[in-house]
Amino acid sequence: MSTTMPDIANHTTAQTEGTLDWVGMSNIEMPIMLASKDESERMVSAHVDAFVNLKDPQAKGIHMSRLYLLIDELSNNGVLNYQTLVTLLDGFISSHHDLSDNAKVQFKFDYHLRRKSLISGKQGWKAYPVTLTGRLNKGELTIELSVDVRYSSTCPCSAALARQLIQRAFKDTFLNEQSVDLNDVHEWLGTTDGIIATPHSQRSVAEVKVKLGANIKDLPITDIVNAIEDALQTPVQAAVKREDEQEFARLNGQNLMFCEDAARRLQHIMLANSDYDDFWLKINHLESLHAHDAVSITTKGVVGGYQP
Numbered sequence: 001m002s003t004t005m006p007d008i009a010n011h012t013t014a015q016t017e018g019t020l021d022w023v024g025m026s027n028i029e030m031p032i033m034l035a036s037k038d039e040s041e042r043m044v045s046a047h048v049d050a051f052v053n054l055k056d057p058q059a060k061g062i063h064m065s066r067l068y069l070l071i072d073e074l075s076n077n078g079v080l081n082y083q084t085l086v087t088l089l090d091g092f093i094s095s096h097h098d099l100s101d102n103a104k105v106q107f108k109f110d111y112h113l114r115r116k117s118l119i120s121g122k123q124g125w126k127a128y129p130v131t132l133t134g135r136l137n138k139g140e141l142t143i144e145l146s147v148d149v150r151y152s153s154t155c156p157c158s159a160a161l162a163r164q165l166i167q168r169a170f171k172d173t174f175l176n177e178q179s180v181d182l183n184d185v186h187e188w189l190g191t192t193d194g195i196i197a198t199p200h201s202q203r204s205v206a207e208v209k210v211k212l213g214a215n216i217k218d219l220p221i222t223d224i225v226n227a228i229e230d231a232l233q234t235p236v237q238a239a240v241k242r243e244d245e246q247e248f249a250r251l252n253g254q255n256l257m258f259c260e261d262a263a264r265r266l267q268h269i270m271l272a273n274s275d276y277d278d279f280w281l282k283i284n285h286l287e288s289l290h291a292h293d294a295v296s297i298t299t300k301g302v303v304g305g306y307q308p
């Protein structure tokens with residue numbers, strides 16, 4: 001004797017009627033094989049959100065299992081790239097005909113890249129938090145990539161104040177000398193009395209989100225990371241020998257940055273790149289002077305686009 005199971009989603013109607021913008025699942029944990037431009041395919045440990053709209057006001061609900069199994073198929077047998085992302089979104093909608101005409105999927109994961117040290121030629125891994133989001137809205141496709149890049153920022157105001165103290169200490173030390181001996185000054189500069197003050201710097205995070213233009217068919221994670229790090233000049237390092245640390249100190253001294261400066265540097269490179277239809281960026285300087293953060297936010301300024 002076979003028993004039939006109740007199918008609430010198909011055979012009952014909503015107690016209270018209404019359409020819904022998004023229904024689905026969040027935080028599905030899955031390994032995903034990812035293909036990103038110019039990189040070998042690699043496995044990432046992803047947290048996935050999957051949604052469709054519910055356009056039938058009377059339908060009891062969507063079919064969660066259908067969304068889950070489509071992502072599971074990608075995880076188990078496929079590779080996530082631009083095209084399979086689009087196919088997945090199509091599958092969300094075609095598995096919900098009559099119920100849905102919008103779909104959204106979001107993958108959050110750490111993407112590891114080998115990064116070179118500044119001078120010594122060593123290499124090490126760095127993990128970049130990435131969010132890849134795809135949306136199909138009434139047939140209109142949007143693909144967004146967002147990457148967090150950590151870097152160091154040294155306060156320009158603090159640097160100026162420290163320089164002033166160093167100048168004062170120099171005057172106090174050599175005030176009574178008729179002429180100043182080059183070697184004496186050189187030696188004095190190499191002591192903690194010489195460099196009496198150091199400016200504060202902080203671990204900083206640039207959060208950058210871009211909307212990929214229609215001409216982009218590969219996921220440009222490394223391109224975005226490289227562009228951000230080149231613009232800021234002081235990304236946090238992986239493998240560090242002393243010569244690398246000294247170069248890092250020089251780069252920090254030559255790239256003094258308020259959060260406004262960092263935001264403008266990134267704004268500049270993003271505006272110059274026609275691959276991105278829109279961008280949103282947030283700079284966070286996790287202050288060491290304060291217990292709070294210094295923050296700046298900006299967008300491309302597209303009408304109807306990202307809001308600050």
Ligand SMILES: Nc1nc2c(ncn2[C@@H]2O[C@H](COP(=O)(O)OP(=O)(O)OP(=O)(O)O)[C@@H](O)[C@H]2O)c(=O)[nH]1
Nearest residue numbers: 006007008009010023060061062063064065066067
């Ligand atoms: N729609 C919906 N389903 C939920 C929710 N919470 C748990 N589920 C369960 O998700 C399970 C899978 O739903 P369906 O995809 O409709 O499963 P199914 O009827 O076996 O699959 P189909 O035959 O493809 O429709 C069901 O057992 C639901 O009870 C919820 O909040 N909304």
